[in-house]
Amino acid sequence: MRLYLVNPSNPLVSLTRIKDNHWNQYRVWKPLSLLVIAGLTPLDWDITVVDENLGKPSYSTMPLPDLVGITAFTSQADRAYRVAAWFRSRGVPVVIGGIHATMRLEEAMERVDAVVTGEAENVWSEVLEDVLRGDLKRVYHGSFVDMSKVRPARHDLLRNGYRFGSIQTTRGCPLNCSFCSVTAFNGRRYRHRPVEHVVEEFKAIPENNVLVVDDNLIGTRKDHIARSKGLFQAMIKADLRKRWIAQATINMADDEELLGLAAKAGCLGVFIGFESPTVEGLVEIHKKFNIQEGRNFRASVRRMQRHGIMVVGAFIMGLDSDERGIGRQIADAANHYEVDFLNVLFMTPLPGTELWAKMESEGRIVADAFPEDWKYYTLGHPVATYKHLSWSAMLDEVTTCYRNFYAYRRMLGRTVRTLLRTRKPITALASLAVNFSYSRNLRLDFQNYNALDLARGDALDSIRPRGHRILSRVEGGGIIDRGYRNTAPGTSSGKTKGRRGTELLGIFFATAQGFAEFPPLGSKRQGTEAKK
């Protein structure tokens, strides 16, 4: 029996465009979900994993399989349905699973033969048995899995073309941020795999670099931290010799022993969600966890870097409390915290989240021609009505932000700083490579913006004079790192006054340029891409 497992591409996700930006090869990861599904599949199935991110294959030249399994984040859904339609028209049954199909069950059911919702470990064998009997059901409901039952992924599949392997050690998150799908999908309870299972699976990963995909590797409570220490100790003892990166909350920096063990176990960098430079922003998205008395982000980041751990700072733009000037505010915060990389995402209502429910009830979801419009749900495209920012303003703000943070002089400065702080040339080089990847992706993002109809989200601009709120926001905004507010040299509060005129002019020209450069949605360019 032949099984194809497909990870659909979305050309609008610049991260996966390796041919256009060779630095991205360091940032493209294997589709772990499919390797996990492969690990649950009996060995007598002949499995081919197709990762379209490495190039779309010509399906017509491949032998027809007995079953196709497709995974999809929301941003991949449109392409997923197209792949499904191709195989179904040739009589091949198609099963879809993953976050999007779970949250949009009816939509998915209309386009595939069967949908697996939630975590698949408890139902996948039933799906395969039903296929063999020719009696596939329409829906299989997965449930939260006992993590000791999670089988190792098939890391032997998909060997070439990746710099990173990947592994999962925990599921679930207790924090439930309004924009995030994780709690809705994996639950509030933080579940972790037995340490020895994780160490064994690490050994089976052929790549030297590994992405730990957990949403929060270290957790939020004392017992979570104790478990992480135990894991890192076991990894050190096993002498894995792997370098790895992970996602974590800022409390990771509070424990020197934890940082020391993580670094010794191979931790190269962590992705930290700062989310917003303002208290109002954090309250709005329910990430009060980041507002802790005495918390000093700059000192926290520095502590991690001293252990040789690089920090990616992630922020969200387009919150209801964000106004004109937010791009500069985020860049200032990131520069002040001295993070190694900055990742700015647009506030995006993803199906199944609290944010989706709120924006839908308020009639604010603009990109709503589904399933085609799902391809814009990359978190890099505006898709909704933002309270104080039109779509052109969002693009303008993110551009301002990135141009500031990824200016060449800053990238070089950061590399030198990384070298001095970590005393590891390899870490400094990695830092430079990722900085270049981000900066190059900016240009790709601009190409993507060409496909956007800005008029869809620009109603606000005709009624609001641009930039008029910058000063009030920056000066009165209550930026959360105390060391940062109104004191740090080179921050907005110090500079904006003198710059107000030029900044307003800059915004004006950038926006005007934006109008000139972005043709409307439905233009020939966008239409042809969607049909590929």
Ligand code: B12
């Ligand atoms: C690793 C990761 C990435 C990697 C992806 C690597 C890769 N090639 O897969 C990178 C960094 C590239 C990435 C990018 C993005 N990501 Co991401 N990512 C994750 C993360 C942290 C882990 C995913 C993972 O590997 N989990 C481990 C596997 C084992 O679990 P799983 O995927 O859930 O699979 C299980 C089930 O879902 C099911 N299943 C899944 N697929 C299938 C298929 C079949 C046939 C069956 C039967 C079952 C099944 O079975 C599996 C076992 O139980 C998740 C958060 C999370 N906890 O899921 C976010 C997450 C999936 N990402 C998210 C987002 C938004 C994005 C981006 C759009 C935004 C961005 N800029 O980061 C891009 C889009 C990329 C794209 N190609 O379109 C959102 C998706 C929400 C949504 N509704 O789509 C999530 C949930 C995070 C969040 N905070 O909400 N991401």
Ligand code: SF4
């Ligand atoms: S954004 Fe991070 S901390 Fe917030 S709910 Fe999602 S996984 Fe948890």
